[in-house]
Amino acid sequence: MRDPRDIVHMILESGPSGLILVDGDARVVFANEHADEMLGFAPGELLGQPIEILVPDRFRDGHPELRHVFDLSPRERPMGIGRDLQARRKDGSEFPVEIALKPMTVEGRLFVLAVLVDITERKRSEDRQRLLIGELNHRIQNLFAVIQSVALSSLSGERSLREARDVFVDRLQSLGRAYTLMTEQEWRGAPLRQILASETSAFADRVTLDGIEVMVKQNAAQSFALLLHELTTNAVKYGALSAPDGSIAVRWSVERELRPNAFVLSWQEDGGPRVAPPTRSGYGRKIIEDTMRRIGKHQIEYAPGGLKYRMEAPLDKVGWVIDDPAHEGL
Structure with missing residues (x-):
């Protein structure tokens, strides 16, 4: 019988949206294939990187404070309500996105799952x-x-x-x-x-x-x-x-x-x-x-x-x- 964890991993990889899991130190611990392609990274290249690598330069300095506010009251919600969000690709180019955040606690550790949707079209x-x-x-x-x-x-x-x-x-x-x-x-x-x-x-x-x-x-x-x-x-x-x-x-x-x-x-x-x-x-x-x-x-x-x-x-x-x-x- 196939390991259930393999099935879950397969579902995450084949999803239509970009999925990025970030740990309590705001570093990427998982990114599915769709997220890698959307952001211009090779498979596995995002792992261990700070999440700010995906934030446009002009917003990067203020992003830790936004994370801190979220951590004070973590809950499932859209990110940047009322604002046009932009994600930064590896080459520095930007594109409009919608991002949903879902906090997850695993063995007492807080993780945040970010669901990214490219809304360029x-x-x-x-x-x-x-x-x-x-x-x-x-x-x-x-x-x-x-x-x-x-x-x-x-x-x-x-x-x-x-x-x-x-x-x-x-x-x-x-x-x-x-x-x-x-x-x-x-x-x-x-x-x-x-x-x-x-x-x-x-x-x-x-x-x-x-x-x-x-x-x-x-x-x-x-x-x-x-x-x-x-x-x-x-x-x-x-x-x-x-x-x-x-x-x-x-x-x-x-x-x-x-x-x-x-x-x-x-x-x-x-x-x-x-x-x-x-x-x-x-x-x-x-x-x-x-x-x-x-x-x-x-x-x-x-x-x-x-x-x-x-x-x-x-x-x-x-x-x-x-x-x-x-x-x-x-």
């Missing part, structure tokens, strides 16, 4: 979560600011309440489509072609989309969604899409000969009613000007044959070309 997850929460808060504040701007431009002026409400809802839906695209891309951005397609989907047979594959940054995606929504709405009411034979050509490219590289987009209407410059600046145009002011410059030409719109902005403000080997992602 948990800390990383918590850090990522904090980062995501901070990013989400930033996005929410940004969205509130955009909605406020849209509300002010939609609900003010001479529109009736019903008309203003419809305009406001349409613009919010445009923003919602852009946010859906960004969610699908895990908030890295939104494909410009998909933004264009979603805003002009009702007239897909009359709108030509021609350009390279560009991923648009979050803030720029909001601006593009509102811009394209206003251009499309204007075309439906007054421009090419108000006539049965009207059409629109949307083209975009990156002009790499410019420094910095410039993103250029053009909107050309054709086949609609004769265009004349407006007698006053409408709220749609104000939104176009306000949104484009954030990322670049633009111009609108009320050509008799159809409205022409052109915008230009530094590529790094807009986004990046998909599958461009010069871009490593944002």
